[in-house]
Amino acid sequence: MGAGYDLELVNLTKKYGDTLAVDSINYQFKAGSYVCLLGPSGCGKSSTLRMIAGHESVTDGSVVLDGFDVSYLPPAKRGTAMMFQSYALFPHLNVRDNVAFSLRMKGVDKQARHAKANEMLELVDMTQYADRFPAQLSGGQQQRVALARALVTQPKVLLLDEPLSALDPFLRIKMRTELKRLQRELGITFIHVTHGQDEALALGDELVVMNNSVIEQSGAARDVWAAPKTEFVAKFMGGHNVITFDGGKVALRADAVELSDTGLPATVTAVEYQGGHVALTTATTAGEEVLALVPEATFFQSPKNPGDAVKLAWDEGRLHRLQS
Numbered sequence: 179m180g181a182g183y184d185l186e187l188v189n190l191t192k193k194y195g196d197t198l199a200v201d202s203i204n205y206q207f208k209a210g211s212y213v214c215l216l217g218p219s220g221c222g223k224s225s226t227l228r229m230i231a232g233h234e235s236v237t238d239g240s241v242v243l244d245g246f247d248v249s250y251l252p253p254a255k256r257g258t259a260m261m262f263q264s265y266a267l268f269p270h271l272n273v274r275d276n277v278a279f280s281l282r283m284k285g286v287d288k289q290a291r292h293a294k295a296n297e298m299l300e301l302v303d304m305t306q307y308a309d310r311f312p313a314q315l316s317g318g319q320q321q322r323v324a325l326a327r328a329l330v331t332q333p334k335v336l337l338l339d340e341p342l343s344a345l346d347p348f349l350r351i352k353m354r355t356e357l358k359r360l361q362r363e364l365g366i367t368f369i370h371v372t373h374g375q376d377e378a379l380a381l382g383d384e385l386v387v388m389n390n391s392v393i394e395q396s397g398a399a400r401d402v403w404a405a406p407k408t409e410f411v412a413k414f415m416g417g418h419n420v421i422t423f424d425g426g427k428v429a430l431r432a433d434a435v436e437l438s439d440t441g442l443p444a445t446v447t448a449v450e451y452q453g454g455h456v457a458l459t460t461a462t463t464a465g466e467e468v469l470a471l472v473p474e475a476t477f478f479q480s481p482k483n484p485g486d487a488v489k490l491a492w493d494e495g496r497l498h499r500l501q502s
């Protein structure tokens with residue numbers, strides 16, 4: 179399938195009546211990358227994705243794919259494909275015919291479309307279920323069929339709207355590995371909307387964090403996590419404290435906070451065992467909350483309980499100034 183295409187959003191805007199859902203965003207998606215679009219509910223993620231797909235009209239600005247403005251093309255003519263949250267399979271068609279459906283609409287003959295559908299089912303490891311109906315499949319299997327059905331059109335960009343949210347936690351992690359493998363194998367761009375930070379970090383080469391209808395920060399997943407620009411991103415990505423230091427706001431990674439003999443006095447307010455580490459929530463005398471992620475072996479050498487007095491220390495080099 180084709181690689182090397184670039185998707186660009188230019189001043190892309192969506193209004194629903196008086197509601198500004200997407201406010202003139204600009205972004206260039208690197209060809210062949212796995213991009214996670216994340217942010218809190220209502221920040222404009224789905225509207226952005228649906229405008230790229232052509233399932234929602236553009237109020238202003240444009241969607242440019244491979245140098246062509248596709249903003250006014252119907253979904254099937256854009257070179258994108260969308261996998262929906264509800265898999266929306268046709269209940270009366272078997273798996274193979276579900277996958278082949280868009281080819282049938284295009285007038286591809288039966289033999290050719292079945293061959294192509296079989297190839298896609300092989301790709302998502304569903305060959306043995308080709309003759310079953312959707313009702314005879316588990317949620318995870320239906321999702322694989324939905325993926326095969328989206329990929330059969332050979333899109334340059336695959337759009338996924340919270341594709342894992344309906345799955346149980348075990349299956350979610352399994353499918354996330356599958357999605358990553360598929361993206362690598364196909365070499366096309368995947369744009370995956372999620373509100374989960376873990377999911378975005380696990381999958382995204384690149385993260386685009388939205389808030390209040392705009393892109394708040396974007397970049398390589400590790401850069402966004404390690405160097406949040408704003409208080410919102412630091413808090414939303416998790417694992418960071420936002421504290422006052424030298425009259426300004428700074429982010430401090432929770433795993434950079436240590437308990438020591440000297441340091442900032444604080445009182446433990448909550449202790450949560452999380453397996454590899456223990457999350458210790460504390461309150462400083464200034465009334466700020468500071469979270470320390472302490473390796474579990476270290477913690478259990480000298481366990482703490484709510485109400486205990488502790489001293490917090492960190493390397494000043496770990497403080498990261500935020501834009502006000």
Ligand code: ADP
Pocket residue numbers: 194197198199217218219220221222223224225226
């Ligand atoms: P997200 O995917 O981040 O949850 P959405 O793009 O779904 O955000 O929504 C962004 C904003 O647009 C929200 O305020 C939402 O209520 C509003 N919105 C979304 N779809 C519609 C619609 N069809 N009609 C009116 N308002 C909508």
